[in-house]
Amino acid sequence: MATNITFHPGSVGSSERIDLLKQKGVTIWLTGLSASGKSTIACALEQHLLHLRKFSYRLDGDNVRFGLNKDLGFDEVSRNENIRRIGEVAKLFADACAITITAFISPYIADRALVRELHEKSSLGFIEVFVDAPLEVVEGRDPKGLYKKARTGEIKDFTGISAPYEAPPNPEIHLKTNELDVTQSVAVIVDYLTSNGFI
Numbered sequence: 001m002a003t004n005i006t007f008h009p010g011s012v013g014s015s016e017r018i019d020l021l022k023q024k025g026v027t028i029w030l031t032g033l034s035a036s037g038k039s040t041i042a043c044a045l046e047q048h049l050l051h052l053r054k055f056s057y058r059l060d061g062d063n064v065r066f067g068l069n070k071d072l073g074f075d076e077v078s079r080n081e082n083i084r085r086i087g088e089v090a091k092l093f094a095d096a097c098a099i100t101i102t103a104f105i106s107p108y109i110a111d112r113a114l115v116r117e118l119h120e121k122s123s124l125g126f127i128e129v130f131v132d133a134p135l136e137v138v139e140g141r142d143p144k145g146l147y148k149k150a151r152t153g154e155i156k157d158f159t160g161i162s163a164p165y166e167a168p169p170n171p172e173i174h175l176k177t178n179e180l181d182v183t184q185s186v187a188v189i190v191d192y193l194t195s196n197g198f199i
């Protein structure tokens, strides 16, 4: 734990930054089983927002594990730390006025609550999106062949098979990706952003 550290405030405050950039930051936190569609929806949403000339940026599972979090595994403590770090990074992006889209399984309610709290303490918006499809559907999709490996035991601690997934009881948005296609899911999120004044 670092001691003797002092937070240095900037000369441009949060509301002035929002006025100057004409954009309010927010974190759109996608959570759900592997293959539920988080990355697919995050990419399509990011593309949509960038074409509207909105400052939007995506933080995605494996990509972050290649760099920032390459020291972390998939046991519970590592997953907690993975989400804590990503939450802090998302908060920085949201503070910089980005519409930040995160795509992590983030299976634990407590971890997601901690990230929400981090944002709310800094008066930053946090939109939890439950990307939901039944296990048999996501296992049928299995685009990376991970469920197959989890079933044979080649991959341990696999969410939904050998590790828990705690569904959000009260997400701002609930997308059932076995009923909505990608374009429809993006439209639901964009409608939410519009009606809540983020775009």
Ligand SMILES: Nc1ncnc2c1ncn2[C@@H]1O[C@H](COP(=O)(O)OP(=O)(O)OP(=O)(O)O)[C@@H](O)[C@H]1O
Pocket: 032, 033, 034, 035, 036, 037, 038, 039, 040, 041, 061, 103, 104, 105, 141, 143, 177, 178, 179, 180, 181, 182, 185
């Ligand atoms: N309605 C839908 N919405 C999103 N993806 C869908 C839908 N129907 C089928 N798919 C397919 O399901 C797969 C979802 O994979 P994707 O990589 O987006 O999942 P993920 O939630 O990011 O998984 P992981 O946690 O492993 O990264 C893709 O192959 C996508 O084309």
Ligand SMILES: [Mg+2]
Pocket: 038, 039, 040, 060, 061, 103
């Ligand atoms: Mg993904």
